[in-house]
């Protein structure tokens with residue numbers, strides 16, 4: 001029996017076909033911007049495209065280890081956290097209500113399911129929201145940031 005084999009099948013980080021990040025290592029050595037469609041999904045430095053934006057789980061690094069860009073001058077603040085709490089809360093409550101009405105599982109199923117889902121949603125949502133804000137700020141002040149004062 002013949003089985004078709006996709007020799008050049010490459011999956012991206014989230015299972016999509018094709019690499020989202022192109023030649024990450026090569027372009028970074030040269031210091032040119034990496035071609036990424038949605039860079040804030042991956043915590044990449046807005047200037048050089050290295051994966052240096054985050055120091056902790058949701059904590060920005062003080063500066064880029066590769067190009068030395070100062071991340072601390074971007075004051076993203078706690079704005080995203082409040083929005084995110086509302087969004088994640090709505091999603092989780094909606095999901096829990098749907099699950100309860102559709103399948104009426106025992107209580108421990110809810111506890112096992114929604115605690116990790118909320119945590120993951122909050123952490124990744126916060127990372128993405130904070131990076132997106134930093135990117136917006138960087139795009140707006142890119143002219144000034146490039147100049148030495």
Ligand SMILES: [Zn+2]
Pocket residue numbers: 045046047048049050052064065066067068069
């Ligand atoms: Zn950098």
